[in-house]
Amino acid sequence: MHLRNARLWPLALAAVLINLTIIVRSLRWQVLLAPIAKVGLGNLIAATAVGFGGLFVIGRAAEIIRPTVLSLREKLQPSATFATILIERIYDTATVATLFSICLLLFELPPDQAVAWQKVGGTKTFGTILLAGVVLGIFVLILLRLKADPILSWFERQSTRLPRKLVQPILNFVKHLADGLSILLDLKELLVTVFYTLVVWGLITSATWLTLYAFGLSFSIEQIIFILGFGLVGSVVPTPGGSAGAFHAAAAKALEFLGTEPNLSASVAIVYHLIAFGPPFVMGLYYLIHHDISFHQLREMIASENKSQALTEVKP
DSSP, rough: TTTTSOOOHHHHHEEEEEHHHHHHHHHHHHHHHHOOOOHHHHHHHHHHHHHHHHHHGGGGGGGGGHHHHHHHHHHHHHHHHHHHHHHHHHHHHHHHHHHHHHHHHHHOOOOHHHGGGGGOOOOOHHHHHHHHHHHHHHHHHHHHHHHHHHHHHHHHHTTTTSSSSHHHHHHHHHHHHHHHGGGGOOHHHEEEEEEEHHHHHHHHHHHHHHHHHTOOOOOOOHHHHHHHHHHHHHHOOOOOHHHHHHHHHHHHHHHHHTTHHHHHHHHHHHHHHHHHHHHHHHHHHHHHHHHOOOHEEEEEEEEHHHHHHHHHHOOO
């Protein structure tokens, strides 16, 4: 009943906004890759669309697809693209966690729902702990960048007894991660990537508002961020179908916390999932059909990377 009564035009506009995030994410990824390699925007959009489209089918396991596709199209070392994806995930998680913690500090849940939060000391206590965790995480990342060389040297000394084929990809990954984290020490590039991140989540927030509006619901910006925070937790649970089950449960529970009737919450959560993951799937399918992607090539690329590194090490 609730699904039949939903307005269609807000949902269509929300789908457009979600696909716009693919372009903005690609622009941000280009900046993150800049210390490592110059990459064409077209290939970044293709890889991002295919990667996020895969989330709709296999959930968070699809995170591997995006760097894989880019490595194949740009002939980059896989460890380099994987490292920048991790940095990007850090940006997104830190942004949502920060906004989520701030909204917990600023607004009050309905009295009948606030009781459930008393188990973790209430929304304000939980928000404070979450915000402190974000600050600590950023401090650790900056420390990793500043101390990258000693850390790599220590790891090499400790791993001498391990097979080189196992150790070398890890060393490459940490090196590329440290290179990518150099952006934290460059004010201009840091501001650019933060700007792109805010645009991404501004588009996602707008798409969420439009989805809720389609069902006749009206929430404040703090409440929408509250829903996004819950959705983020649900989306990282490793289940198939874009984390569908966990994502639905988390989004529906957030709506119930805000006083929405359970059946309506469940209907909104289903549509919200389709809007969040469906449009990138269609966009990614287009790129998959028009480009030949072979994971056998990726395995060869990884082997080539290890062989190249080994030859470099034996040179005088």
